[in-house]
Every structure is written in structure tokens, then in C-alpha cells.
Amino acid sequence: MHQSHLEDFIENLLKGIGVFHPIQLNKFHIADQLGVYLHLLEVRSRGLWDGELYYIFLNPNLxxxxRWQDFGHELCHGLRHAGNQKSMPSSFRKLQEWQADNFMYHFCVPTFMLKRLELPPDQRIAAxxxxxxxxxEFSFALERLNRYYQNNLFLLNQNIKEGDRFG
Structure with a gap:
């Protein structure tokens, strides 16, 4: 089964820093390997560029x-976005937030790792x-599972359509 470009990007990113298994998904290790400065600070979770350096601040009270989910969201901004959101048009800021949320679901539960799980047929047990x-979080896992199934259905339909064109 094919993956999306985002899923490929995340798989290559993680494997490139030696992360192959869920047990290795450690935000401090990943940040260190990517040259991101990760700090726990009692503020709303956020990422911040300071020249060439990218900082992620996570609230330790979460x-x-x-914290893992917020790390995935903020990491997207550092890896894939540019500019100061405060000076952007609202629609562009909303787009970046949507992209960061989408990245977060795929980063925190990478598809290449999820594929290796033997998921039970019951959706709640699988989540x-x-x-x-x-x-x-359970609600996050449930949403990720839904996205995983939807993506697989979409890609399956695309493959069937391509087969019709070339068959």
C-alpha cells in the first residue's frame, strides 16, 4: 500500500535519526537529533525561531x-513552515495550523509503525x-485510527482507478 508524501517525509525523517520503533519515540532524543532546543516551561506550548535556532516550549503541567502531541504539532512549524504567524493573514495562519495538526497525527503515530501493529477489529480496543x-490520548488515537483507515481507503480507490486507466 502506498503512503502519502507526508507519511514518507515522516518515515524518512525518523529512520534518518535511527527511530524505527514506538519505544524510540522520545521527544527529547528526537529534538536533540534534529537540532531543536526543547524546554519545559509553564507557558502555552509553542515553537519559536531565533535566527537559525528553533526552540519548542512545552508546558510541564500537561x-x-x-506534551508528546504538542511536540509533534510544534515540530511541524519548525520543519515545514516559515514566517511569523502574528504577521500573517488569518487564512494562511489557519492553513499552517491545519497542516501542523495533520503532521502531529502522522508524526506521533507514524504510519510505518502503525502498519506493523496487529490491530483488533474493534475500533475502541484498537484505539x-x-x-x-x-x-x-485515547481521543487522539481514535482520530488517528480514523485517518489511517480513511487514507487507506483513498489510496486503495486511487490504485483501482489507475488500474482501470492502464488495464
Whole structure:
């Protein structure tokens, strides 16, 4: 089954820094490997460029799962976005936030790792397994599972259509 460009990007990024298994998904290790400065600070989670350096600030009062999810969101801004959101048109800022949320779901529960899980047919049990395996909240795991199934259906339909064209 094919992956999206985002899924390929995340897989290459993680494998490029030696992260192959869910147990290796550690925000401090990943930040260090990517040259991102990660700090726990009692502020709303955010990322900040200072010249050539990118900082991510995570609120230590959040749960471990929320900090991991916020890390994925803020990492997207550092890796894939440019500019100061405060000076952007509202529509562009909303686009970047949507992209960062989408990245977060795929980064925190990478597709190449998710594919290796033997997911039970019951959606709630599968989501609980994902939440436990990838250190995310249950509601996050449920949304990620839905996105995973939707993407697989979309790619399957695309492959069928391409087969019709070339068959």
C-alpha cells in the first residue's frame, strides 16, 4: 500500500535519526537529533525561531501524552513552515495550523509503525492499543485510527482507478 508524501517525509525523517520503533519515540532524543532546543516551561506550548535556532516550549503541567502531541504539532512549524504567524493573514495562519495538526497525527503515530501493529477489529480496543503503544490520548488515537483507515481507503480507490486507466 502506498503512503502519502507526508507519511514518507515522516518515515524518512525518523529512520534518518535511527527511530524505527514506538519505544524510540522520545521527544527529547528526537529534538536533540534534529537540532531543536526543547524546554519545559509553564507557558502555552509553542515553537519559536531565533535566527537559525528553533526552540519548542512545552508546558510541564500537561500530561505526558499532551506534551508528546504538542511536540509533534510544534515540530511541524519548525520543519515545514516559515514566517511569523502574528504577521500573517488569518487564512494562511489557519492553513499552517491545519497542516501542523495533520503532521502531529502522522508524526506521533507514524504510519510505518502503525502498519506493523496487529490491530483488533474493534475500533475502541484498537484505539486503546494505539494510545498505549504511542503514548497518546485515547481521543487522539481514535482520530488517528480514523485517518489511517480513511487514507487507506483513498489510496486503495486511487490504485483501482489507475488500474482501470492502464488495464
Amino acid at each position: 500530561s505526558r501524552q499532551q 486503546a492499543l494505539i494510545a498505549e503503544t504511542f503514548n497518546v
